[in-house]
Amino acid sequence: MGRQSSSVSIFLGFLLLSLYQSAMGRFVVEKNSLTVTSPDSIKGNHDSAIGNFGIPQYGGSMAGTVVYPKENRKGCRGFDEFGISFNSKPGALPTFVLVDRGDCFFALKVWNAQKAGASAVLVADDIEEALITMDSPEEDRSSAKYIENITIPSALIEKGFGENLKKAISGGDMVNVNLDWREAVPHPDDRVEYELWTNTNDECGIKCDMMKEFVNDFKGAAQILEKSGYTLFTPHYITWYCPQAFTVSKQCKSQCINHGRYCAPDPEQDFNKGYEGKNVVLENLRQLCVFRIANESKKPWVWWDYVTDFQLRCPMKENKYNKECADSVIRSLGLDLKKIEKCMGDPNADSDNPILKEEQDAQIGKGSRGDVTILPTLVVNNRQYRGKLEKSAVLKAICSGFEETTEPAVCLNGDMETNECLDNNGGCWQDKTANITACKDTFRGRVCECPLVDGVQFKGDGYSSCSASGPGRCKINNGGCWHETRNGHTFSACLDNEDSKCTCPQGFKSDGANSCADIDECKEKKACQCPECSCKNTWGSYECTCGGELLYIRDHDTCISKRATEVKSAWAAVWVILIGLGMAAGGAYLVYRYRLRSYMDSEIRAIMAQYMPLDSQNEVPNHISDDRA
Structure with missing residues (x-):
């Protein structure tokens, strides 16, 4: 055997x-970004090789504090044997455990750290070389159970970078890092x-x-x-x-x-x-x-x-x-x-x-x-x-x-990611009255982008402002412009044919966005200037009246007598009647002429038919056939 x-x-x-x-060909090591955010002495960006087990947070990122244990630094034994726990205190950043390469499988190191409460594991290489991919052991039934249960991410880092992290930690610095997988795919x-x-x-x-x-x-x-x-x-x-x-x-x-x-x-x-x-x-x-x-x-x-x-x-x-x-x-x-x-x-x-x-x-x-x-x-x-x-x-x-x-919707459910738009609208613009927001939840985080609502595009930076633009914009919350209704009359400062512009309508003045004030045409526009005129300001317009028997003509800003108007109206009615009678008489005369002419034509044809054959009569034969021998 x-x-x-x-x-x-x-x-x-x-x-x-x-x-x-x-x-x-070549084997490509898939990497994610590792950023040291403190201390300043080692702050910067570094590459790390994603481990081929556990669950990397694709599309997301994790911030944590790096811990380098004083014992069991290769992580080949359970940390509970040394009384070590990596569970984070309430309100503190998660713990990222730094361990050294060597003596046991990569996966076993990560499993032992996970059991002790670590949120992620960084493995420092023990030789100066290009990054490699940490894989799970082959054909090892004894490791099957723990490999299946590894749920935290892990990454291999270069030896030199690992030494810098250890030196900072041993010097008493708090080392904070951010693992980022958002651009891994x-x-x-x-x-x-x-x-x-x-x-x-x-x-x-x-x-x-x-x-x-x-x-x-x-x-x-x-x-x-x-x-x-x-x-x-x-x-x-x-x-x-x-x-x-x-x-x-x-x-x-x-x-x-x-x-x-x-x-x-x-x-x-x-x-x-x-x-x-x-x-x-x-x-x-x-x-x-x-x-x-x-x-x-x-x-x-x-x-x-x-x-x-x-x-x-x-x-x-x-x-x-x-x-x-x-x-x-x-x-x-x-x-x-x-x-x-x-x-x-x-x-x-x-x-x-x-x-x-x-x-x-x-x-x-x-x-x-x-x-x-x-x-x-x-x-x-x-x-x-x-x-x-x-x-x-x-x-x-x-x-x-x-x-x-x-x-797709399957990527945005609660099990896959957190909807950042639910917290303070993600810091984006919103119109609570119309229930419109610029916050869009995505798998990698929220974006502030002015929305498209019922075919109307909003424009702006998405953070502090968004306003409806183009045709139909006045249907959406009146385009963000002033509008008001009084006594059954509605006025609006929104114009559909203008992009994001609010203009007070005729009879009003102001910026149009927040308010429009009524203009007193009687005082400011000098309306109703004729001597007999009397001016009264109304909301959005004005009314002019004339005293006594006078009637106001707005187009000419003048007053005229109501009787003169009535006389003119009466004569106009008379002329209309006369013209109508004339047209009717003319029409009757034309009909009479036509019928008379038709009668005379028929009489003449009857007389002529008595003295000469008409075209419609058969001709008389001019010979008789003789059948005698």
Whole structure:
């Protein structure tokens, strides 16, 4: 058995070496920003490498005070053994524990600090080197329980920076730092593109268990985001190739397809029992084709249904991890089995498989994304996610990839982030009367932005002022201008055709924004200047009257006699009647002339018909036919 295990290890080593040589790429360490805010002697910004376990606060930040314990400085033992607690006192900043690298797993250091009350952990490197990613231990069942339960973030810092922190702490300074993940994921637009690099092997230990649990938990959220067009998801599967010198060996034949081009490690790491690596490669390929065929049907989210159903119905431990079980799942989902089989191609062909060749090419880093070497790996907007594959943690990372104010509702619920607009309106402008605010809650924090209300855009800085602008603005709280109603008359200083300008209407004066005062036209405008006139000021206007039998004519500012007006009106009525009678007589005369002429024409035609044939009568024949012989 020892010899068998040795050959397996050698073969796996060759697989890993082949991957490294084929990629010739680079591993990118994903970082977050660490800012020292005090003391002044070490104040500044630094990079830190995000640990690949626990829950980084993607889209957010944390402030805390750094503590360097006097004992157990590598954190490899429980701090309770030394009577050390990192629980923060009420009102104090959270505690960030600084520990040294070495002697035990990174994850164990963080777990011990978390149990003692730490809110985050900084691990100081013990050699001068570029930052690396702290990963969880491989194939260690004893560590499975604590790795699953790590919920605090952690980061590796450079040795020199760690020494500066220790020196400041030992000198009695309070060292305050801010860990910031808000820019850890790019957020260029209103759609997030993300990938999940995985493997169908379900018996690889703690990471396989975590992967199965994550897929089941995240399925619902993933499908909602995908169906609504908020995200674009693509699954990927890691494969290796067998070095040419080993393609005819038993190991390559049992672990690879297409003559050693696409391989996977033996699930049990025993070539003589259980499933072989090529079973895993074939199921990887099948799941890729399920996604492609579902995507062609405009239903890419069906991939999540297939994967979760396959895990439930076709597990390795029940010996159901096979084509027959997979086909039954495919049929139950209504997918075209023949199309999927055609997509998979011939696994025995001595040629490239187009689908798997694309997957191997995609493993190599491009742009800001490094090579995919850790399994499983989540990539969000071309940045590799670091941390525990857990529903809320991954959803935070995806939500942090949306452009501010475009996040879907699932990103803004109370479990995901705090609505800062609820506290003093986030310090933004608001109109309490109209219930309008410039505060917009986003996943990364609030923004003060003048709103769009019922098609009307408000303009301003968003903090101290916002005012309605453009057509329709007067419908929204009267455009922020003065308006008042008295005795059934309403006046407003808002003009729809002017941007954010308030102008008092005719008859009023002031700035128009806060008030408009009535103008006394009788005194200020010298209204009603005729000798017989009497002026009375009204709200927004004035009234002029004339004494005695006089009538006021406003256009001419004069008074005239009511009798003269009546006489003129009477003569006008007479003329109207006379003109009407004249028109009626003229019309009657024309009708009489027309009827008389028609009568005379008919009489003349009757007389003429007695003396000559008319055109309508038949002509008299001028010969008689004779039929006598």
